Amino acid sequence: ALIKKGYAYESSGDVYFEVRKYKKYGQLSHQNLDQMLEGARVDVGEKKKDPLDFALWKAAKADEPEWPSPWGDGRPGWHIECSVMSTKYLGDNFDIHGGGRDLIFPHHENEIAQSECATGKPFANYWIHNGLLTINGEKMSKSAGNYVTVKDVLSRYSSDILKLFFLGTHYSHPIDFSWEKMEATKNAYERFVILFNKIDREIEVTKDGTDTSKMDIFRLKQRFVEAMDDNFNTPLAVGALFDLVNFCNKVLEKKPEMYNFMLYYALDAIKELGNVLGLAFKDIPKDTSDSEIETAIALREKLRREGKFEEADKIREDLKRKGIILEDEKSTTHWRRAY
Incomplete structure (x- = not known):
């Protein structure tokens, strides 16, 4: 469809999208063609009309997967794969397209160009680009x-x-x-x-x-x-x-x-x-009851009398993790909640 409409051309078994034919190119990344041209490159063996043009189909190379096509064996370009998957499952026009900020240009810019030129319809209504995680x-x-x-x-x-x-x-x-x-x-x-x-x-x-x-x-x-x-x-x-x-x-x-x-x-x-926001609050632990605290303190006292101080300390630490603070005095132990 893109070749028939004049937006793409074949060159030595490759097929390229002709960027300058799509007048809205750069609308997503807010760049003009001169800015893009500074970072454009032509790989060895590529025969593009313009360094900005991008591949829709790549001729077969050794050790790469390949499929038959009207232009010879080869594989689809990276950008066209995503357009095909999106339109197959979501339709020619859909609401939200997401991805990392590093994909805005050239990937998403190219998706828009090839999709809208092929279908004549707006591609995605909204674009959501997430920041990267370090x-x-x-x-x-x-x-x-x-x-x-x-x-x-x-x-x-x-x-x-x-x-x-x-x-x-x-x-x-x-x-x-x-x-x-x-x-x-x-x-x-x-x-x-x-x-x-x-x-x-x-x-x-x-x-x-x-x-x-x-x-x-x-x-x-x-x-x-x-x-x-x-x-x-x-x-x-x-x-x-x-x-x-x-x-x-x-x-x-x-x-x-x-x-x-x-x-x-x-x-x-x-x-x-x-x-x-996806917060369930289902893992909020229930408070320890007064009777449970008193029972734990009584067991701790028994262990201390028996000289089992390591086990007694474990009870204190366990209560502390639950927000219960123990305060020992000479003849008794008082407790309070940390909140």
Whole structure:
């Protein structure tokens, strides 16, 4: 179709797209043809009309896969493969096309040119380009051992914490991974854990028919929606979630009139909006009950009397991980919650 329409030509078994025939070329990357020409190259053996022209079909070479075609055996070009897959499964025009920022030019620019010239229709309505991930400030490289797998991360942190780490940076910006940043994200996520357990322990949250439109809850929900409508601004959206946590903590502290139903709506908002971001809050551990703490302290005292101090210390550390702080005195042990 592209050759028949005059947008492509055959040359020594190769087929090239003639870039200057497509007047909108460069619209995605915001470059003009002169800027592109500076970085253009012609590989040995290529017979292009213009250095900017790109391959739709490459003639067969030794040790490469090949298929028969009207121009001889060969293989499709990289760019045409993606256009064919997209239009086969999504149609000539579809809503959203994504990819890394490094693919904007030339790959996505070429996809648009060849697809729109072939079909006569707009290719993708919206383009979403994500920033690249680095590890400790360096590009990921498996050969250099500078990489971390999702499986590695999930062996140490919940999926919610990993999601929160990524959500803290706008999708279009680069993001740098480190275990220190994951630990900081875990500490931030603990604010949800602490709040949910506080409410579960201290009060019975009940629903009420009161209008919440004039409350901070409604305002913060609106702020979340506005952030997501602003090119998926997840850092601002996450900020609105944490402001809802702050709102709940203030309500718990001051206990104003009808605070129960305030907490109901605020918690409902946190879970609803968190779900939009893929946060399930299903891995929030339940608080340790008073009776469980007292039982653990009694066992610890018994082990200490028996001289089993290492085992007794393990109980203290286990309670500490659950947010329970032990304070030993001469004849007894007091405890308190860290939150």
